Amino acid sequence: MASASASGSGPGLVLVGVGPGDPELCTVAAVRAIQAAEVVAYPVARLEAEGMAARIASPWLRPQQRRLPLVFPMVAEAAPRRLAWRQAAEALALEVAAGRRVVLLCEGDVSLFASASYVLLALLEHHPDCPLRLIPGITAASAAAAAGAWPLALQRQTLQVLPTPDDPAELEALLEAAMACPEGQRPVLALLKLGARWSWVRPLLEHLGLLEDALFARHVGWPEQLVAPAAAVPSEGEGASAYFSLLLIRCGWPQVLPEIPPGLG
Structure with missing residues (x-):
């Protein structure tokens, strides 16, 4: 299995979560790893594209660092995506084998619905001796809750993070199951990749009183x-239908709380 650590002083790969968009939300560990790297890799949809993760990290990049864009095609077919992950893992492992310090930038967190996770799995399978470590990043759901002064979960509530279902009936069943939980333990749902689904999600929430x-x-x-x-x-x-949109849904409040401010419940 790959090494759990790749120090900034020697060759190795660091998978770095750079948060949802604001460079100021990069952690101190992320900034240090980025600035220590000789090679900065990042995902792009096509070679000529800038890449959102690279754009987020741009204030922390140095001119002498070599850029390594890795193409991850935005397609539904499995074969092209698997090939891209394997090729990315090979390219990163080759850089480390040459004695370089490498970072792979990842928008958001490296372990939550992240392209970096697939590259990690490919590395663990095909290059188990490649020294690497992961630096977590702030998720869009956490950043949204903070920006809205909106507590994500309290006491015995659960937090369910999932992509927005494509089927209205599936989401309705999910919400009804959440509402059926005991009062005070009803979950909070974080629906990612909301996009154009908002056109039918909004009336569904209104219908269910959420x-x-x-x-x-x-x-x-x-x-x-x-x-x-x-x-x-x-x-x-x-x-309204932007791809990078999400929804936080509170299905209930715990029983023991201070007075809830207007607009929160």
């Missing part, structure tokens, strides 16, 4: 960020 207890977030951490009560965001219109 719209007033939901927070909508779009482009968290970027200059165009929008974090607002879900009831204030129309189901259609400019920006």
